[in-house]
Amino acid sequence: MAKQPAPKNFSHWQRTRRLTLALLLTWLLTTFGVIFFARELATLTLFGWPLSFYMAAQGLALIYLLIVAVYTWQMRKIDQRQPDVEP
Numbered sequence: 001m002a003k004q005p006a007p008k009n010f011s012h013w014q015r016t017r018r019l020t021l022a023l024l025l026t027w028l029l030t031t032f033g034v035i036f037f038a039r040e041l042a043t044l045t046l047f048g049w050p051l052s053f054y055m056a057a058q059g060l061a062l063i064y065l066l067i068v069a070v071y072t073w074q075m076r077k078i079d080q081r082q083p084d085v086e087p
Helices: 010-036 051-081
Strands: none
Touching: 010 051
């Protein structure tokens, strides 16, 4: 049985999968960490509010926005390296 040649877009999709996996892992660990360690984070204060409250109210939303921004920035770089990628 002959070995199938690797598709020309293999490296593009490999980078895309790695980026997606890394950012999803960041999302999972950040969300889990804030929820799991909420009592410990409540002892720290930020602008007069417990850190757990701040992270739940605003911090996680900012982190999620940062994740989306990193994804967009990195995907643009990945797509520019290989412009003939089929969707």
